[in-house]
Amino acid sequence: MNHKNPGINRGHGRDISTTDPLGTNSEIGRKLKQYYDELVTPEIPDRFDNLLKELEKYEQPQTVTEE
């Protein structure tokens, strides 16, 4: 028993409460979050806003032809 109880979630009430080998104590876990957080940019490009506005124009969701 040389490892701590992985079930103990060190705060934050995250989903990964059991067997958390990627918790904040893990270097891989930290880097992973750092990497991902950098990818999550809060700005939403206009193309998506426009796309949804376009889709919303159709009362009935409908199939959009593929490229």
Place this chain on the structure above:
Amino acid sequence: MTETQSFRDGLLAAVPTLRAFAVSLSKNADRADDLVQETLVKAWDKQASFQPGTNLKAWLFTILRNEFYSQMRKRRREVEDSDGAITARLSVHPAQDGSSDLNDFRKALELLPEDQREAIILIGASGFSYEEAAEICGCAVGTIKSRVSRARNRLQDILGISGEGDFGPDGVTAQITNTIVA
């Protein structure tokens, strides 16, 4: 109409995290945004099959992931030979911030097989539970656990991180085994 409105807002709000997941999967920013676009269109079409109140994010991730793999299969057939070259050329390295540490990590992550990469991203970065990740990937919870574990070990090997005492491979394996049995 209000339901449509809130569905639409939900989709829009999910865009940043969908983009992040798409980049992680496809390793390519342009392709990632195409994936997100296709996901939104598909989600819109399937709106009737979404139960309000359930996990919209997980539902969208499932759609995006399916779309990614179906595009990848198509792409493999189309550009079998040049695929590697294209990927390398378009490979995205956003926000080069001089953190070579993080760049190393990114490269290491890209070396993982897709199934392991997506598993470790879903669990370690996107904040999904093992159960949700299993649902998204259409596989057993134990499969996700072993993929995460293999991904983590592989990343440690590549990056030369050793002796994270708390959870060596044996510890992880033991936990997984215990959980599956339990």
